[in-house]
Amino acid sequence: MNPLYHKARFLLSAPDVSHLPPDTGSEVAFAGRSNSGKSSAINALTGQKSLARTSKTPGRTQAINVFPLDESRRLIDLPGYGYAKVPAKMRAHWQRALPEYLAARESLRGLVIIMDVRHPLTDFDRQMLEWCVQAGLPAHVLLTKADKLKRGPGMSTLQRVRSELDRDFPQTSAQLFSAAKGDGIEALHRQLDEWLEESEKQQAESY
Numbered sequence: 001m002n003p004l005y006h007k008a009r010f011l012l013s014a015p016d017v018s019h020l021p022p023d024t025g026s027e028v029a030f031a032g033r034s035n036s037g038k039s040s041a042i043n044a045l046t047g048q049k050s051l052a053r054t055s056k057t058p059g060r061t062q063a064i065n066v067f068p069l070d071e072s073r074r075l076i077d078l079p080g081y082g083y084a085k086v087p088a089k090m091r092a093h094w095q096r097a098l099p100e101y102l103a104a105r106e107s108l109r110g111l112v113i114i115m116d117v118r119h120p121l122t123d124f125d126r127q128m129l130e131w132c133v134q135a136g137l138p139a140h141v142l143l144t145k146a147d148k149l150k151r152g153p154g155m156s157t158l159q160r161v162r163s164e165l166d167r168d169f170p171q172t173s174a175q176l177f178s179a180a181k182g183d184g185i186e187a188l189h190r191q192l193d194e195w196l197e198e199s200e201k202q203q204a205e206s207y
């Protein structure tokens, strides 16, 4: 149990990257296809039932939600991609804004990409990973809804995803996760710790 993540609270919903809080301290962003289980993963990792809203019918709202953990660290919930009912104009906007955010945001330490374990590495996911490579940003893949597969098929999906990542997107790690069962939370906390605590140290050393 890591109490830092349980301190997460909702700060604001930004319609655009220009409305994000000042680019200081450190943050980790979460991305994923609509309905992949992103909101459920954020709720599970923060130990809060309804911090990020979850729904069975994905919404049209496309905004960035900001969840501070303390004065200098935050989680960033990016708009879900690949949702057909999002108006074309808005889709075009995020298609431009997301890679810009990944490349320009100084405080951004890494990206968690949520994928349904039954449908990993879609074209959208690969696009996001490509933008991470271009931005020199590490990524961590959560294969969520792992409770939907038996242990054997789950493990072989993880192995297959890892070998594809090794080939196409080195610097990217992967794990199984289940918000429903609470599996994989500790491994995710360790990855977030590495990104958020390392940068705290770097800041301390630079004074």
Ligand SMILES: Nc1nc2c(ncn2[C@@H]2O[C@H](COP(=O)(O)OP(=O)(O)O)[C@@H](O)[C@H]2O)c(=O)[nH]1
Pocket (backbone or CB within 6 Å): 032, 033, 034, 035, 036, 037, 038, 039, 040, 041, 053, 054, 055, 056, 058, 080, 144, 145, 146, 147, 148, 177, 178, 179, 180, 181
């Ligand atoms: N079985 C199972 N269902 C999940 C899990 N995570 C999310 N879901 C379900 O998947 C649907 C979409 O989840 P949500 O978190 O809203 O996805 P988002 O659109 O990516 O934010 C909801 O019906 C959730 O209850 C999981 O770990 N296991």
Ligand SMILES: [Mg+2]
Pocket (backbone or CB within 6 Å): 038, 039, 040, 053, 054, 055, 080
């Ligand atoms: Mg959601």
